[in-house]
Amino acid sequence: MKREEKKSDVPYGTLDLLILKSLEAMGPMHGYRVARRLEQVSGNLLTMNQGSVYPALVRLEQNGWISTSWGVSETNRRVKVYALTKSGRSQLAVEIERWRLANELVDRFLAMSS
Amino acid sequence: MKLRRRWARLLALFQQKRADRELRSELEAHLELAELEARQRGLSPREAKRRARLELGGVERIREEHREARSSLWLEHVMFDARYALRSLRRTPVFAVTVVAVLALGLGASVAMFSVVDELFLEKLPFSEPDRIVRLWKVPFPGAINASATLDFVDWKERSGSFEALAAHSGTSATLTGLGDPQRMRGRQVTADYFRIFGVEPLYGRGFLVDEDLPGSEPVVLLSHAAWRARFGADPDVLGRQLTLDRVSHEVIGILPPGVWDRGRAEYWKPLVFTEELRTRGFMWLNVVGRLRDGVTLEQAQEEMAVVDAEVAALAPTWRRDWGLLVEPYETRVLEPSAGRSVLVAFVAVLLLLIIACANVTNLLLARGSARREQFLLRAALGATAGRLLTQQVVEVLSIFGLGGALAALLASVGVRSLEPLLADSLPETAQLGVDWSAFGFGLLLLAGSALLVVLLPAHQLSRQLKRDGAHARVRGASAVGVRTGLVIAEVAGSLILVCVALLLAKSLLRLHDIDAGVVTENVLSVTIDLPLQGYREPEDATRFASEVLNEVRSQAGVRAAALATALPMRAVDEGQGLLPLSGSGGLSVGYKRVSEGYFEALDIGLREGRTFDSRDVAGATPVGIINEELAKRIAAELEIDDPVGATVNISTPYYVEKGGELVATRIVGVIRSEHAAALAEANDAVVYVPLPQVPKRSLELLVRTEFESDQGARILRSAIAAVDPLLAFGQATTLEEVRRGGLQTPGRLTGAIAVFAGAAALLAGLGIFGLLSYAVAQERRQIGVRMALGADPSKVLLMVLRGGVRLVLWGSALGLVGTVLATRTLRSVLFGVSTLDPAVLAMALIATVVLGLVAGLVPAWRAARLDPVRALRSEG
Numbered sequence: 001m002k003r004e005e006k007k008s009d010v011p012y013g014t015l016d017l018l019i020l021k022s023l024e025a026m027g028p029m030h031g032y033r034v035a036r037r038l039e040q041v042s043g044n045l046l047t048m049n050q051g052s053v054y055p056a057l058v059r060l061e062q063n064g065w066i067s068t069s070w071g072v073s074e075t076n077r078r079v080k081v082y083a084l085t086k087s088g089r090s091q092l093a094v095e096i097e098r099w100r101l102a103n104e105l106v107d108r109f110l111a112m113s114s
Numbered sequence: 115m116k117l118r119r120r121w122a123r124l125l126a127l128f129q130q131k132r133a134d135r136e137l138r139s140e141l142e143a144h145l146e147l148a149e150l151e152a153r154q155r156g157l158s159p160r161e162a163k164r165r166a167r168l169e170l171g172g173v174e175r176i177r178e179e180h181r182e183a184r185s186s187l188w189l190e191h192v193m194f195d196a197r198y199a200l201r202s203l204r205r206t207p208v209f210a211v212t213v214v215a216v217l218a219l220g221l222g223a224s225v226a227m228f229s230v231v232d233e234l235f236l237e238k239l240p241f242s243e244p245d246r247i248v249r250l251w252k253v254p255f256p257g258a259i260n261a262s263a264t265l266d267f268v269d270w271k272e273r274s275g276s277f278e279a280l281a282a283h284s285g286t287s288a289t290l291t292g293l294g295d296p297q298r299m300r301g302r303q304v305t306a307d308y309f310r311i312f313g314v315e316p317l318y319g320r321g322f323l324v325d326e327d328l329p330g331s332e333p334v335v336l337l338s339h340a341a342w343r344a345r346f347g348a349d350p351d352v353l354g355r356q357l358t359l360d361r362v363s364h365e366v367i368g369i370l371p372p373g374v375w376d377r378g379r380a381e382y383w384k385p386l387v388f389t390e391e392l393r394t395r396g397f398m399w400l401n402v403v404g405r406l407r408d409g410v411t412l413e414q415a416q417e418e419m420a421v422v423d424a425e426v427a428a429l430a431p432t433w434r435r436d437w438g439l440l441v442e443p444y445e446t447r448v449l450e451p452s453a454g455r456s457v458l459v460a461f462v463a464v465l466l467l468l469i470i471a472c473a474n475v476t477n478l479l480l481a482r483g484s485a486r487r488e489q490f491l492l493r494a495a496l497g498a499t500a501g502r503l504l505t506q507q508v509v510e511v512l513s514i515f516g517l518g519g520a521l522a523a524l525l526a527s528v529g530v531r532s533l534e535p536l537l538a539d540s541l542p543e544t545a546q547l548g549v550d551w552s553a554f555g556f557g558l559l560l561l562a563g564s565a566l567l568v569v570l571l572p573a574h575q576l577s578r579q580l581k582r583d584g585a586h587a588r589v590r591g592a593s594a595v596g597v598r599t600g601l602v603i604a605e606v607a608g609s610l611i612l613v614c615v616a617l618l619l620a621k622s623l624l625r626l627h628d629i630d631a632g633v634v635t636e637n638v639l640s641v642t643i644d645l646p647l648q649g650y651r652e653p654e655d656a657t658r659f660a661s662e663v664l665n666e667v668r669s670q671a672g673v674r675a676a677a678l679a680t681a682l683p684m685r686a687v688d689e690g691q692g693l694l695p696l697s698g699s700g701g702l703s704v705g706y707k708r709v710s711e712g713y714f715e716a717l718d719i720g721l722r723e724g725r726t727f728d729s730r731d732v733a734g735a736t737p738v739g740i741i742n743e744e745l746a747k748r749i750a751a752e753l754e755i756d757d758p759v760g761a762t763v764n765i766s767t768p769y770y771v772e773k774g775g776e777l778v779a780t781r782i783v784g785v786i787r788s789e790h791a792a793a794l795a796e797a798n799d800a801v802v803y804v805p806l807p808q809v810p811k812r813s814l815e816l817l818v819r820t821e822f823e824s825d826q827g828a829r830i831l832r833s834a835i836a837a838v839d840p841l842l843a844f845g846q847a848t849t850l851e852e853v854r855r856g857g858l859q860t861p862g863r864l865t866g867a868i869a870v871f872a873g874a875a876a877l878l879a880g881l882g883i884f885g886l887l888s889y890a891v892a893q894e895r896r897q898i899g900v901r902m903a904l905g906a907d908p909s910k911v912l913l914m915v916l917r918g919g920v921r922l923v924l925w926g927s928a929l930g931l932v933g934t935v936l937a938t939r940t941l942r943s944v945l946f947g948v949s950t951l952d953p954a955v956l957a958m959a960l961i962a963t964v965v966l967g968l969v970a971g972l973v974p975a976w977r978a979a980r981l982d983p984v985r986a987l988r989s990e991g
Contacts, residue, residue, distance in 0.1 A: 031140055032147040049171025050144070054137065055179035062184070075150060077143040080136070 015056050017099060018042075020084065020092040023066060028083035030073060031057060057082055065091045137180050141173060192505060199510040209482060210514065212881070213475055217518030219874060220471025221557050222525025227464040228557075229530050229550040230457055239445050240374055242313035246278075248412065249446070250402040250419065253438035254703050260437070260690075262402050263395045264388055269426045270402070276415035278407045281308040282386060282400040285379075287644050287813070288359040289843040290345075296843030298644060299341070299359070300379045303386035311405040314375070319353045319368030327385040333364040334384065339372035341381035359384075360646035361841070391772035395430050403444065416441045433692050433701050433766070433777075455944050456864040462940070463612055463871045467878075470608045472561060473601045474878045476568050479511070480598050481889050483569065507569045515562045526554060598889075599922065602882040606926020606963060607933055609875035613959040614934045616872035618941060618948055619865040621955060625947035626858055632789040633683045633717040635850040637674075637820045639827035640682055642845040643835065645812035653770040656810040657733065659838060660710060666834040667818055673830060675716035675819045678806055679709040682815050683717065683789045684853050687801055692766040693745075695753050696779060702748055705791055705801035706765075708809050714740075714786060716819050724759040724784030731805035738805065739765060740784040742791065745800035758782045765802060767809055780804070794857040795946055816844075864944065876966055879926070883970035887919050891978045898978055899986025912979040919971025920964065927963050931956070 022037045023029065029037070034057070035050035060066045065088030071081035084092070148166035153159060170176075203210045241247060250270070251259035262282070271280045283304040290297045306327040315321060316336060326334060335357060337346075346352045356363045364384065406415055423439040430437075490503050527549045534547045643663075650656050660678050667676040681687045687705035694701035711727045713719075722743065731738055741749070741758060749755045753763070761782050768775040791801045806814075816835070820827050828847040835842055891898070898911055938950040948955070 030143070032144040035144070036151075049176075050148070050169050051141070051171040051173070051176035052179070054140065054176055055183040058180055059183045073143050073147060075143065075146040077146060078139070079143045080140055 014099070015048075015052070016060060017092070017095045019053065019056055019060060020065065020088060020095065023082060023084040024089065024092055028069075028071075028081045030071060030079040030081050032073075032079075034082065060088070063091070064088070133184060134177065134181070137177060141170065141176065144170060192509070195502060195506040196509040196513075199506045200513060202506075203510060203513065206482075209478060213478055213514050214518045214521065216471045216474050216478075216878065217515065217561065218521035218525055220468045221519065221522035221554070221561060222529060223871070224464045224468040225522065225526040225549065225554045225557055226529030226533060227457075227461045228553045229526070230533055230547060231461045232550050232553065233547055244445065245443070246406040246408075247311060247444035248404050248406060248415065248441050249444055250280075250404060251440045251442070252398065252434070253440050254434065256438075258703070259440060260703070261398045262400045263398050263430070264392050264400060265395045266423075266426050266430070267400050267402055268388070268393070269429075270419065270422060273422045273425070274415075274418060276407055276410045276418050277404040279307040279310045280402065280404040281305045281311055282402050283308055284386060284399055284401060286384075288382075289361075289644060289646055289841070290357060290359055291361065291841060291843070292358040293345075296841060297345075298642070298843040298845050299345075299381045301335075301359075301382040301384060302378075302380040304383055305386050308383070308403070311403050314370065316368030317371040318350065319366070321368060322385050327387055329387055329389050331385065331387065333359075333362055334367045335359070335364045336368045336370055336383040337366060338370050338375050338378075338381050338383075340376035342369045345381070360644075361648035391769075394772070396766070396775055397768065397772075398434075404441075412441060412443065433694055456861070459615070459941060459944055460864060460867050460871075462937070463615060463868050466608050466612055467871045467875050468557070470605050470875050470878050472564060473605050473608075474882055475561070475565060477598050477601045477605075477882055477885060479565055479568050480601075481885055504570065508566065511562065511565050511569055515558065515565065519558045519562075522558070523549075523554060598886055602879070602886050602922050603926040603929060605875075605879040605882045606923055606967070607930035609872070609879040609966075610927055610930030610959055610963050611933045611937050612868070612872035612875040613962055614930075614938060614955060615941065616865070616869045617955040617959055618938060618945060618950065618952060619861070619868055621952065622945045622948045623858070623861055623865045626794055626861060629790065629794050629946075631684050631794065631854060632787060633719055633850070634819065635854050637823055637827075638717070638817060638850040639820070639831065639847050640815050640817045640850065640853075641828075641831050641835075641847045643814045643816055643842060644844075645814070645842070647771065647812070649839075649841075650812055651771070653733065653810045656770070656812055657807050660806060660810070660814070662838045663816065663834055664710060664712075666837050667816070667830065670830045670834065672821045672826060673818055674821050675712060677710050677713035677716040677817050678814050679707060679713055679817065680806075680811055680814060681707050681791070682817075682848075682853055683791065683850065684794055684857055686792050686796070687799055689768075691768070691775075691802070692764075692777075693749075693802060694764040694766075694777070695755075696762060696764055700753060702745075702752060702800070704745055704748075705799045707791070707801050707803050708806045708811055709803050710806045713803075713817075716817060717789065719789045720787040722785045722787050724782075726784055726786075727803075727805045732807045733810075735808070737765075737767070737778050737780040737808055738783045739763075739780045740786055740803040741782055742786055742788045742798075742801045742803075744788060744798050745802060746785050748800050759785060765804070767804075768811075770810055794854065795861055817850075861944065861946070876962070879963075880966050880970040883919055883922055883967055884973065886922070887915060887971050887974040888977075890918065891915060891974045895981065895986045898981055899983045902981060903983040903987065908979040911981070912975045915975035915978045916968060916971045919967045919975070923964050923967030927960055930963070931960075934959075 018038055018041075019034060022034055022041070026033070026037060031054055032050070035053045038048075038053065039050070057066065061068060061082070065085055066082050067085050068080045068082055070078055073079045145163075145166045148169060149159075149162045152162035152165050157165060239247070250262065252262050252266070254260050264282075267280075267282045271277075274280070281304060283302055285300070286303050287298060287300045290299050304322075306322045306324050309315070309321050317339065319336075321336070322334070325331065337352070342348060342352060352366050353369070355366050357366055358364075359382075370383075404415075406412070419439050419441050427435055427437065493503065530547055530549050645656055645659060650659065664676050664678065667673055680689060687707050689706045690703055691706040692701050693704045709727065711729060711731065714721065714726045724740070726740065727738070746758050749758050749763075755761050755763075759782055762779050763782065764777040765780045766775050767778040767780075786803075788798055791799045816831060818827055818831055820830075827849075831844070831847060835844055902908070902911065934956070935951065941950055
């Protein structure tokens with residue numbers, strides 16, 4: 001419950017939502033795949049370093065929203081594989097809801113002022 | 115699964131290096147994959163590598179952000195949970211204070227006791243390679259030990275190959291003159307290589323030279339560090355000075371290091387010189403110690419010495435030709451057995467108390483856990499993760515244990531410091547008491563570990579339940595109540611055992627106080643006198659002194675009687691001699707006590723048969739002896755002399771100056787009703803009394819019985835002695851009452867300590883019952899309310915709750931009785947005149963425990979009976 005308050009001062013605002021959604025859509029993935037997925041879906045809209053997913057992943061993991069296990073990469077290296085947890089799934093629902101609410105709110109304001 | 119992972123992560127946070135390593139390898143894998151894909155898109159290997167790095171971003175920054183994400187959140191949570199935990203502890207001060215107090219007492223007391231036990235029983239002696247130090251004893255019969263004769267020792271030393279060094283020593287004392295009033299000093303005569311055996315070098319000056327124990331050497335002494343400080347103010351100029359001991363000048367050649375050598379009675383050491391008259395086999399007077407050669411085992415030494423001693427024993431007087439020889443580790447006899455037993459009993463009691471304390475803490479934590487289950491479920495429903503709830507509890511337990519542990523440490527060091535003077539008399543000279551901090555750490559870890567387990571297990575259950583049922587989880591199951599009931603029963607059992615032990619010891623102590631010592635102790639004062647050889651070279655000198663000093667004392671106003679003896683009543687007779695039939699084989703080793711005429715009369719020691727000593731029994735007259743009842747029994751049983759009075763036996767009779775003695779045909783003229791000739795807690799000894807004028811001695815106890823209680827006694831003794839010989843020193847005057855009390859001190863202290871433990875244990879058990887019943891009543895409020903609303907009588911409710919308490923007590927008592935039967939067996943050796951299964955004691959302990967259960971149950975029962983049904987029903991059960 002503390003997370004929601006903190007959200008606003010996290011500069012990469014929607015990163016958590018995007019990662020959770022990616023994991024939901026694609027199933028368990030390792031870090032590189034998560035980063036690539038974000039790039040692919042966003043096209044060129046998102047300008048971020050791929051490395052930024054790692055601090056985000058550890059934060060999500062500490063909240064218990066994603067879990068890690070050890071897997072093997074295409075280059076035959078031991079890598080961490082991230083997967084959505086049950087509470088991560090419900091958190092995703094919460095985040096989506098919040099996002100919609102915020103969107104709706106902003107839309108209304110924008111409609112009013114025009 | 116989730117809990118385990120969370121826990122692993124908590125631990126991983128203490129391992130920053132590992133987390134960094136994992137991130138590094140993850141980033142390397144990332145780069146590899148990015149490179150691979152870039153090459154598949156047709157980029158050159160070099161370009162692919164560049165692109166992969168560019169897209170990933172700065173590795174250092176990622177690592178920094180990762181580290182921050184990892185720790186800041188965690189720290190924040192911990193700080194928050196810790197604050198919350200401390201707040202919730204502050205809100206329940208009774209709980210917090212109780213647990214802290216129980217911890218501090220239980221852990222503090224047991225660590226203090228353990229430190230003593232460890233020092234006395236487990237710790238190595240503070241000498242270099244203590245395992246190689248041994249004692250050698252002659253063995254009159256299996257189980258008994260005896261000092262050795264000079265020539266035996268000399269032969270052992272010559273013929274044996276097992277020892278690096280073999281030394282003999284013997285206690286001595288002397289009068290120090292020339293420094294103010296004459297003073298008595300205790301010392302030890304030792305052969306030259308004595309200190310080599312212990313690996314001890316003097317702190318200042320030098321040790322004894324190899325030939326300094328040969329006849330004709332200049333007299334020299336070593337001083338203990340304590341004596342050097344106490345008597346000479348740590349004056350370094352004492353080295354090289356001459357001390358007048360027994361009117362002979364001795365040069366001080368060295369001061370021993372502080373510590374071990376200060377605890378013993380000896381203040382000085384001087385070479386033991388085997389003069390011609392000492393070189394006999396008739397007198398057993400030497401204590402022998404040795405250091406085993408490197409690589410020689412105790413068994414090998416024992417084997418070799420058995421052969422050597424068999425040869426040597428062939429030269430011994432007939433009465434001890436069949437004696438054996440024992441080589442034993444030095445540490446075996448370092449501790450006085452009675453003190454050792456007391457310390458062990460106290461230690462077991464403390465352990466029991468610790469277990470009870472542990473059960474109580476566990477119980478309190480469990481109770482708190484169940485009471486807060488609902489609160490936790492609520493918080494969980496509001497989104498707190500199991501891990502966070504756990505953190506809070508862990509912080510709570512750790513802060514309680516931090517505080518309790520600190521108090522326990524304080525208590526333990528205070529405890530050890532206050533135990534030391536209590537034990538000082540019975541502590542071996544090698545003991546160096548201090549808190550055993552590793553034991554303390556171990557105890558604290560054990561307690562904290564069990565408490566964490568108690569907290570974590572329910573939390574784990576809770577988290578599983580949460581996982582299964584989510585926010586709909588309900589308070590369910592009272593599994594903790596079963597465990598808690600078991601714990602309370604165990605507490606009752608433990609406290610019953612302790613109460614029994616305390617009562618048994620108390621009863622034994624009462625018996626000891628009631629012992630008829632067989633002597634008058636009121637208004638009797640005694641003082642030790644040592645006549646120096648210079649001035650008292652002939653037996654007649656000592657005899658003249660004895661009669662003059664007795665006349666002098668008896669002529670003083672207020673003196674009712676006076677006598678001389680070589681040992682005080684209620685103290686062990688430390689001189690032993692052989693008593694043999696005139697013909698045939700066999701013989702007894704008996705206590706040998708020399709007394710002046712009037713001794714038995716002065717102390718009101720009654721006569722059973724025959725006569726006491728009188729003016730007829732002088733040197734040159736028929737040698738006579740008087741025996742006590744113990745000896746009469748043994749003579750009848752072992753020598754088959756049923757009517758001892760008038761019988762003549764051979765008694766090995768010591769010479770006046772020379773060591774050794776000869777068999778003297780002695781007529782037994784009387785049997786006394788026993789005076790107690792051993793410490794009161796010990797069994798009486800078989801003793802033969804001989805008249806002092808026939809066998810004079812230079813070390814004497816002068817006893818005076820005054821008309822009324824008076825502090826003039828010491829003055830009378832002092833002036834009487836000074837009137838006869840102004841150069842004589844004498845020791846501290848002691849009343850027989852003090853001697854009597856001295857013998858009861860150790861059992862008294864033990865009883866007191868155990869009584870305190872038993873009281874604490876009973877209190878803890880009572881608290882346990884109280885807590886459990888209160889909890890049960892709180893849980894069943896609604897049910898009780900329903901009953902009362904339906905017309906149940908409050909008194910019935912009261913009885914119902916009380917019955918619960920009594921049931922706990924009865925189960926606990928049943929268990930405790932079994933434990934008592936097993937545990938008190940070990941007490942047998944410290945109890946006097948009380949059976950370990952004394953029915954009165956068991957009954958009293960049982961009654962006390964049942965009363966305890968009733969009292970502990972009364973408050974919750976009263977609360978239940980006064981429950982307002984309406985309010986009880988309204989409240990959420």
